[in-house]
Amino acid sequence: MIASATTPVADPQSTLKTVQDLFIRRWGEMGQTWGINRTMAEIHAFLYITALPQCTDDVMERLNISRGNASMSLRALCDWGIIRRLHKRGERREYFESLTDVWEMFSIIAAERKRREMDPVLETIKQCQKMLDETSIGKTAAKQEAVQLTRQRLAGMEEFMVVTNKIFQQFIGNARSGLTRVVKVLLKAF
Amino acid sequence: MIASATTPVADPQSTLKTVQDLFIRRWGEMGQTWGINRTMAEIHAFLYITALPQCTDDVMERLNISRGNASMSLRALCDWGIIRRLHKRGERREYFESLTDVWEMFSIIAAERKRREMDPVLETIKQCQKMLDETSIGKTAAKQEAVQLTRQRLAGMEEFMVVTNKIFQQFIGNARSGLTRVVKVLLKAF
DNA sequence: ATAGTATTTCAGTAACTACTGAAAGGTGAA
DNA sequence: TTCACCTTTCAGTAGTTACTGAAATACTAT
Numbered sequence: 001m002i003a004s005a006t007t008p009v010a011d012p013q014s015t016l017k018t019v020q021d022l023f024i025r026r027w028g029e030m031g032q033t034w035g036i037n038r039t040m041a042e043i044h045a046f047l048y049i050t051a052l053p054q055c056t057d058d059v060m061e062r063l064n065i066s067r068g069n070a071s072m073s074l075r076a077l078c079d080w081g082i083i084r085r086l087h088k089r090g091e092r093r094e095y096f097e098s099l100t101d102v103w104e105m106f107s108i109i110a111a112e113r114k115r116r117e118m119d120p121v122l123e124t125i126k127q128c129q130k131m132l133d134e135t136s137i138g139k140t141a142a143k144q145e146a147v148q149l150t151r152q153r154l155a156g157m158e159e160f161m162v163v164t165n166k167i168f169q170q171f172i173g174n175a176r177s178g179l180t181r182v183v184k185v186l187l188k189a190f
Numbered sequence: 191m192i193a194s195a196t197t198p199v200a201d202p203q204s205t206l207k208t209v210q211d212l213f214i215r216r217w218g219e220m221g222q223t224w225g226i227n228r229t230m231a232e233i234h235a236f237l238y239i240t241a242l243p244q245c246t247d248d249v250m251e252r253l254n255i256s257r258g259n260a261s262m263s264l265r266a267l268c269d270w271g272i273i274r275r276l277h278k279r280g281e282r283r284e285y286f287e288s289l290t291d292v293w294e295m296f297s298i299i300a301a302e303r304k305r306r307e308m309d310p311v312l313e314t315i316k317q318c319q320k321m322l323d324e325t326s327i328g329k330t331a332a333k334q335e336a337v338q339l340t341r342q343r344l345a346g347m348e349e350f351m352v353v354t355n356k357i358f359q360q361f362i363g364n365a366r367s368g369l370t371r372v373v374k375v376l377l378k379a380f
Numbered sequence: 381a382t383a384g385t386a387t388t389t390c391a392g393t394a395a396c397t398a399c400t401g402a403a404a405g406g407t408g409a410a
Numbered sequence: 411t412t413c414a415c416c417t418t419t420c421a422g423t424a425g426t427t428a429c430t431g432a433a434a435t436a437c438t439a440t
Contacts, residue, residue, distance in 0.1 A: 015325040016337050019318045023344070026314040030307050033225045037398070048347075051339035056417075066400045071418055092408075093416060102350040117220050124216040128209045135205040147206050149241035154213070157238075160292040227428070246387075256430045261388060282438070283386060 020049045024063075039065060040073045044082060044098060053086050053095035081108050111172040118161060118168070125158045210239045214253075229255060230263045234272060234288060243276050243285035271298050301362040308351060308358070315348045 024045040031041025042063055047054060054062075059070045074096055077083040082105045086095040099105050132151055139147070214235040221231025232253055237244060244252075249260045264286055267273040272295045276285040289295050322341055329337070 015321060016333070016340060019321050020340060022314060022321075023318055026311055030311055033303075033307055035223045035225045039398075049340055049343050050336070051343050052336070067417085068401070068419075069399050072399095075418085092414090100346070102346050106350070113223075117223055121216055121220055124212060128213055131205060131209050131212075143206070146240070146242070150206060150210060150239055153239050153241050156290070156292050160296070229428075257387085258389075258431070259429050262429090265388085282384095 020046070023049050037073075039063065039069060040076060043070070043073050044077055047083055047096055047098035051098075051100075053088070053097045055093045055095050057093075059096075080112065107172050110168055114165065114168045114172070118165060122158070122161045122165070125154055125161070129154055129158075210236070213239050227263075229253065229259060230266060233260070233263050234267055237273055237286055237288035241288075241290075243278070243287045245283045245285050247283075249286075270302065297362050300358055304355065304358045304362070308355060312348070312351050312355070315344055315351070319344055319348075 024042050027045035027048075028038040028042040031044075032038050043059055046059065046062055056067065056070050056074065059065070059074065060067060063070075065073075074083070078085060078096075081099075083096050083098050086097050088095055099108075129151070132147060132154075214232050217235035218228040218232040221234075222228050233249055236249065236252055246257065246260050246264065249255070249264065250257060253260075255263075264273070268275060268286075271289075273286050273288050276287050278285055289298075319341070322337060322344075
């Protein structure tokens with residue numbers, strides 16, 4: 001029992017599964033710290049690593065999760081656009097497969113996160129700047145000073161976000177070719 | 191009451207605070223979806239946006255949180271290295287201030303996340319590849335095929351992570367100058 | 381030392397998120 | 411239309427994370 005736990009038998013039948021499980025678990029852990037829940041990340045990892053279409057029951061069985069959870073997580077992944085539904089001729093049940101190109105997946109995720117998270121911050125910064133501009137009259141010197149400091153900080157953050165947005169823009173839509181070009185340019189420049 | 195809630199009086203005394211609170215809330219929301227808890231993100235936003243050193247009680251009062259929470263969150267931010275402790279001459283209590291340079295903060299965070307999240311995945315991928323290499327003998331054709339597919343997926347992910355790591359490497363350690371150079375190069379190249 | 385003040389720790393709890401399982405809802409073949 | 415099968419939904423619950431408040435600890439001035 002202890003032996004098999006520490007040094008799993010080199011059973012060719014199960015090696016592939018062992019390897020896949022290793023990958024799935026790591027991917028799930030990473031997902032968590034990026035704000036994606038573990039199960040969703042694991043389902044995606046499973047579909048990606050096996051490279052074969054899998055149905056809901058396959059997912060349930062492999063990851064030991066309920067039907068409801070599998071259904072909802074699969075839908076969410078489809079909504080993100082990083083997995084796809086797949087109908088097999090003459091089969092009733094639906095299958096799912098991951099996108100093949102990691103670069104494309106990254107582009108999709110990056111675009112969505114930019115839209116959901118960076119754009120609102122930029123908008124808020126602009127709103128803040130506008131508010132300060134409209135009310136900068138008749139105050140004590142100390143207050144004026146504090147306002148000035150906040151202005152500077154807003155400007156610093158704005159610059160950062162504008163530039164970061166531009167970089168994202170390059171990645172998004174260009175996918176693989178865009179990214180590899182970026183990398184080539186970078187590696188040459190430094 | 192309703193009037194003051196929907197259209198706050200243009201009181202110069204409070205405009206600065208209103209603006210800051212707006213920024214703080216947005217930053218907190220963003221943090222959450224990046225795996226940083228709301229309070230920590232808000233404390234950081236507060237220190238960044240005011241640009242003035244603040245003590246624990248300032249933080250507690252402004253964000254309406256307990257002493258314990260403030261203490262632990264401030265420590266965590268210090269551990270990350272994006273805020274700093276500050277002793278004022280002749281004062282007992284400690285003050286905290288945010289780093290000024292957004293680019294530097296980003297570099298610090300990127301380096302840490304690469305170390306904690308990307309490096310382990312790369313390591314796992316290599317381990318998986320090694321395991322598959324060592325056991326690829328004597329199997330059915332179907333199994334061989336499945337192994338081959340998984341190999342390809344591992345390779346695809348590895349390529350992506352290696353390249354991404356290189357990009358991160360450029361950002362990290364170069365901070366502002368590095369990043370702005372990167373951006374200049376990129377914007378010219380596209 | 382000691383008092384007075386600032387900080388940290390942590391057990392308990394509140395708040396939140398993820399998950400299950402069963403029931404309801406669809407869908408295509410006969 | 412009905413049957414058989416598959417999918418989706420969702421109320422209830424388990425599990426997790428964040429927070430409080432008070433006690434313990436640390437520090438500094440006298």
